[in-house]
Amino acid sequence: MNVQIDNQTEQLHPVSFEQHHKISCFLAYEYRLLDEERFDDWLALMHEDIHYWMPGIENRRRENLLEHGFYAGDHMAYFDDGLRDLTRRVSRFKQASAWAENPATRNVHQVSNIEVYYGETDGEYLVHSVIQSVRSRGLDEQYVIYGRRTDVLVQEAGQLKIKQRLILIPNATLTCKNINTFL
Amino acid sequence: MSNIIKTIDVTDSLENLKDVCDIENGRIAGKIFYDQAIYEQELEKIFARCWLFVAHESQIPNTGDYVTTTMGEDEVIVIRQKDGGIKVFLNACPHRGNKVCFAESGTTRGFICNYHGWSFNVQGNLVGQHESGIYEASDFDKAKWGLKEVAQVDSWKGLVFATFDPQAPTLQEYLGPMTWYLDALFDNQEGGTEFVGGCIRSTYDCNWKIAAENFVGDILHAGWTHDSAARAMLGGSVAKVSDFEESYSVNWNGHGYEFALDTVGNVAVLGESALNKYLHTIKPSVAERLGEFRSNMIGAVSSCTIFPNFSFLAGQNTVRVWQPRGPNKIELFTWVVVNKSAPQEIKEKWRKGAMMTFSPTGVFEMDDGENWEYCTKTAKGRVTAAQDLYIGLGMNSRASDTSLPGNVFKGQLNEANARAYYQQWFDHLNAKSWKELPNRNFGKQEAE
Ligand code: FES
Ligand SMILES: [Fe+2]
Numbered sequence: 001m002n003v004q005i006d007n008q009t010e011q012l013h014p015v016s017f018e019q020h021h022k023i024s025c026f027l028a029y030e031y032r033l034l035d036e037e038r039f040d041d042w043l044a045l046m047h048e049d050i051h052y053w054m055p056g057i058e059n060r061r062r063e064n065l066l067e068h069g070f071y072a073g074d075h076m077a078y079f080d081d082g083l084r085d086l087t088r089r090v091s092r093f094k095q096a097s098a099w100a101e102n103p104a105t106r107n108v109h110q111v112s113n114i115e116v117y118y119g120e121t122d123g124e125y126l127v128h129s130v131i132q133s134v135r136s137r138g139l140d141e142q143y144v145i146y147g148r149r150t151d152v153l154v155q156e157a158g159q160l161k162i163k164q165r166l167i168l169i170p171n172a173t174l175t176c177k178n179i180n181t182f183l
Numbered sequence: 184m185s186n187i188i189k190t191i192d193v194t195d196s197l198e199n200l201k202d203v204c205d206i207e208n209g210r211i212a213g214k215i216f217y218d219q220a221i222y223e224q225e226l227e228k229i230f231a232r233c234w235l236f237v238a239h240e241s242q243i244p245n246t247g248d249y250v251t252t253t254m255g256e257d258e259v260i261v262i263r264q265k266d267g268g269i270k271v272f273l274n275a276c277p278h279r280g281n282k283v284c285f286a287e288s289g290t291t292r293g294f295i296c297n298y299h300g301w302s303f304n305v306q307g308n309l310v311g312q313h314e315s316g317i318y319e320a321s322d323f324d325k326a327k328w329g330l331k332e333v334a335q336v337d338s339w340k341g342l343v344f345a346t347f348d349p350q351a352p353t354l355q356e357y358l359g360p361m362t363w364y365l366d367a368l369f370d371n372q373e374g375g376t377e378f379v380g381g382c383i384r385s386t387y388d389c390n391w392k393i394a395a396e397n398f399v400g401d402i403l404h405a406g407w408t409h410d411s412a413a414r415a416m417l418g419g420s421v422a423k424v425s426d427f428e429e430s431y432s433v434n435w436n437g438h439g440y441e442f443a444l445d446t447v448g449n450v451a452v453l454g455e456s457a458l459n460k461y462l463h464t465i466k467p468s469v470a471e472r473l474g475e476f477r478s479n480m481i482g483a484v485s486s487c488t489i490f491p492n493f494s495f496l497a498g499q500n501t502v503r504v505w506q507p508r509g510p511n512k513i514e515l516f517t518w519v520v521v522n523k524s525a526p527q528e529i530k531e532k533w534r535k536g537a538m539m540t541f542s543p544t545g546v547f548e549m550d551d552g553e554n555w556e557y558c559t560k561t562a563k564g565r566v567t568a569a570q571d572l573y574i575g576l577g578m579n580s581r582a583s584d585t586s587l588p589g590n591v592f593k594g595q596l597n598e599a600n601a602r603a604y605y606q607q608w609f610d611h612l613n614a615k616s617w618k619e620l621p622n623r624n625f626g627k628q629e630a631e
Binding site for chain 2: 077
């Protein structure tokens with residue numbers, strides 16, 4: 001899984017200034033869709049083979065590291081989703097009986113430190129970024145999640161799609177009760 | 184025995200607890216979810232006294248394998264010994280108290296304290312110090328200064344529990360006939376169960392009891408609270424619990440298991456037909472192993488809490504501990520449990536399915552968190568904290584003509600388990616020791 005994402009030693013080739021700009025705008029657009037609760041439009045940006053993965057982070061000693069250091073493919077994860085899973089999650093948000101979503105959670109998603117490289121095949125891009133999600137609920141609840149993200153985007157019929165997403169938070173204990181959004 | 188932890192002094196019980204926990208009359212008050220003085224009593228009279236879940240055997244199969252966790256707010260190391268046994272130590276150095284193990288899990292030949300370099304082996308013995316020569320000059324007796332061990336450690340079908348209290352009854356006595364029900368999930372196949380790798384931890388602004396109580400016997404909330412999740416996962420509402428012909432609430436020593444006999448009601452919400460199929464496939468062998476009755480429980484609509492803070496759902500296969508972090512805060516530790524003998528792809532579906540439903544990103548759990556936090560937060564108001572809260576459902580539902588073990592009540596839409604849970608809580612806070620704890624069990628010790 002995620003051969004490309006994990007292969008840190010491979011020689012990476014940055015894309016052009018223009019392509020970098022396009023992809024940055026795409027990522028900003030994607031996050032605005034989430035902030036505006038346009039979940040169907042957001043889902044439409046997912047590739048049919050999407051692997052949307054946010055592994056649990058384990059606080060282990062350097063001599064006891066896992067498959068990928070602080071996380072492993074067969075361990076517990078916040079998200080380890082395909083398109084069907086993402087669709088089911090979205091479907092909960094849309095139920096009138098999602099009591100905890102009314103009043104709504106107000107979201108601000110931010111993406112920065114964007115690096116874009118050519119991927120393994122034509123029309124594929126490897127994107128590293130840093131993300132921040134701020135949520136507020138009720139009168140006074142606020143939750144902030146920071147993370148590092150690695151995406152594989154593909155150009156398909158003139159449209160960029162997200163094919164792989166790896167989200168790594170620094171926290172071994174989530175400092176809030178849930179993640180009722182996407183990152 | 185110098186390495187066994189000193190028993191802490193027991194303070195006097197709080198007065199007027201009956202005002203906030205009056206089980207005969209089916210009422211409690213929000214104060215029990217928000218009061219600092221009550222919380223201090225809980226740390227001492229419940230968490231330093233009861234058997235607490237600390238690990239699953241499968242997490243530490245080999246010598247030197249360890250996990251760290253907490254018993255109440257006390258940090259501990261759970262480590263496999265050379266002889267196959269398990270020891271549980273305070274994760275605090277006996278020199279100045281620094282934490283000795285910072286990792287959540289791993290494998291080691293010992294622990295070395297970062298502060299002054301005291302080093303301990305797997306058995307917890309102090310085996311060396313930085314500048315060891317100067318200790319000799321002070322007539323230092325190494326044998327007395329190892330890591331401090333908890334009073335008792337024992338396990339049931341892979342579930343490892345520990346207690347700080349040397350006077351605590353055996354784990355068998357503590358669990359009583361609940362073990363008969365635990366086996367429906369933890370011993371339904373040869374080889375028993377294992378935990379999937381990892382542990383997901385999250386933080387709630389809620390009292391630990393409101394969460395534990397939810398699993399001890401509150402299926403009532405499911406049909407309402409989780410309607411959106413059920414629709415998302417199943418495309419329809421959750422099974423209507425009041426339609427079940429036969430269901431039970433069973434408790435003992437404050438533990439509680441509420442269940443239907445529909446085999447797959449819980450597993451169904453994972454929306455993975457392969458898992459339903461797996462349970463149907465193993466069911467005949469479960470019936471052979473545990474009898475027909477419990478073979479109906481393996482993934483049925485159900486939930487369980489072992490007093491005070493260990494809970495699980497058979498079917499979703501989520502296992503969790505509600506770790507107290509103050510009167511109005513918890514850390515939730517969750518794991519996924521699977522049958523060791525299950526095919527790999529079945530284990531994999533459970534790993535994902537449990538997370539998809541019951542985890543911080545789980546579509547079911549999201550709605551629970553809101554409820555528990557605000558049951559806690561409203562009690563911030565002095566007047567609100569004193570308000571009577573109704574806990575009287577199923578007052579007269581005791582099953583008198585049953586062969587089932589434990590204190591058995593008819594129907595799972597029932598607050599009998601919640602009442603027994605809070606009664607046990609009340610009794611502990613009023614007792615100075617195990618000896619003073621009243622025995623309120625009336626059911627059978629064993630199945631007939
Ligand atoms: S505190 Fe551990 S060696 Fe001093
Ligand atoms: Fe729930």
